[in-house]
Amino acid sequence: MPDNITQNISTELYCYMCNHIVGTEDHVKQIRLLNAVRDNLKFNEKVTTITSGSFGEGLQMRGSDLDIMYVFRNVEVYDVKPRFHPNISYLSMDTDDVKPGYTKLRLEYMSLFNDLERFRDDRYLSNTSWKQRFTNKSKNLSIHGPCISDRGGIYDYCFCLHCKTWVPPAVQWITRSNNAWPSYDVKRNQVSNFSASMQYFNMEQNRSFINTVEKTTNSCLLYFANAEFFVGTCSTFSQRSLFGRIIHMFFKMNNKLLDSSVKRGIEKTISCNQSSITYLYTYYMSMICSIRAQSIPLNSAYSNNKYQYRQYKSCLCTLLQNIYHDAVSGWLMLASFFYKTKQYAKSLSIIKYSISKCTFEKLFVSIDMSDIHHQLLKLKSLQKKSIVQLWKLFFVDHIRFNDYSVLIPDELLKEVDDRQIAIPSTAYAYFLNFLCHYHLNNVRQYQDTLQELQLVIDEKYLIGDMRVIDMAYNLLCVVFQLLGDTESASQAFSQSDEY
Secondary structure (H helix, E strand, O other): OHHHHHHHHHHHHHHHHHHHOOOOHHHHHHHHHHHHHHHHHHOOOOEEEEEEHHHHOOOOOOOOOEEEEEEEEEEEEEOOOOOOOOOOEEEEEEOOOOOOOOOEEEEEEOOOOOOEEEEOOEEEEOHHHHHHHHHOOOOOEEEEOOEEEEOOOOEEEEEEEEEOOOOHHHOHHHHOOOOOOOOHHHHHHHHHHHHHHHHOOOOOOOHHHHHHHHHHHOOHHHHOOOOOOOOOOOOOEOHHHHHHHHHHHHHOOOHHHHHHHHHHHHHHHHHOOOHHHHHHHHHHHHHHHHHHHOOOOOOOOOOOHHHHHHHHHHHHHHHOOOOOOOOOHHHHHHHHHHHHOOOHHHHHHHHHHHHHOOOOOOEEOOEOOOHHHHHHHOOHHHHOOOHHHHHHHHEEOOEEEOOOOOOOOHHHHHHHOOOOEEEOHHHHHHHHHHHHHHHOOOHHHHHHHHHHHHHHHHHOOOOOOHHHHHHHHHHHHHHHHHOOOHHHHHHHHHHHHOO
């Protein structure tokens, strides 16, 4: 009987959290699947990536950060000595004279870079040196307890070593009964406290917050929300952008990893029997191909025509696989490819198609959902579609160029400045449209396009993320500079500085 009471209270708490705080069970499963698929694609022989913390469990709480674990596969920690592998460094646990829950790691086999300190006759891994080894790679990172965090406190990176056996103090947990702990008295105390807290829980006081959350939890599509990765203060449609940025962060400047991820993604897509997981692999493959295509050199003074043609075909084939992660940005990346190769007519055709998809009912980063969106997403035909299919149909994401991108227009190279840039897709579509007509000397067309670009930026059409408005005005500034209108260019630049 007491266990039944505890179970009922636990079920009530679970249902309350699903309905009012973290989203339905289906929402949680969707996020966990997205994390699992992305981590699987990131896997390689040196490092295993694990999205952990509350988000790794499929939950997004207000104010929570993003916890990512990197487990090194070429280093192993042990308590019971295993058979040594020649390519792996081994550290043994030394628990003498240390606090409970902590251990010293003593080197037993092979060398472990420069992170070791000598104590008596042995060498131990230095916790401080181990973390500084990663913080030294970027000025934006700092040590935060056992983790490494970015300046904004949005990410927590944990660089881990794996012990494949249970330590002796924890062995009893393997076979213990589920009812052995906590005790009945502890359970009753928790149940009593929960009942009391629910009794005095002011529903009216939290109604506005619950209503805001419900807007994003009524469907899988509406749940995904974030601002600047995980600020957690925005209940709007922008968490889709989160996964895209994580992909850019994971795979930046590592072509070997990109190629292996694409290959693994193709294998998983073909072999997977579950359509829902197949769609997720397709989504991430599309994102990866968008990044990979930007690093395929199209021109080289030291290569022959046959090599350049092979690179051209490789980049084109890769871009044709990058159109599945949202409605527009993948197509615009393809249009950029044709623009860079001076095929302006082809680029204009793709831009025209992309603009035709930028209709008023589309969803975008930081959008405030309207009744039209709610009614649209309640259609039975849409509810049968997967989250990835819905993203491709309705979501207009920013287009992102890496600092090494070969696809960014030459007119924007100064804007990159050794950093990744995100540009509103609607503004970029009209900007690229202008450039094509400008190089074709279609005066009437590029004048009309300039007016349309100004209107899109002034009205912030399909642009809800204020962090990218400055880039939209920078596009306008570049256009005026090309036309020799320095006064208008200066005005556009000053408007950019306001954001």
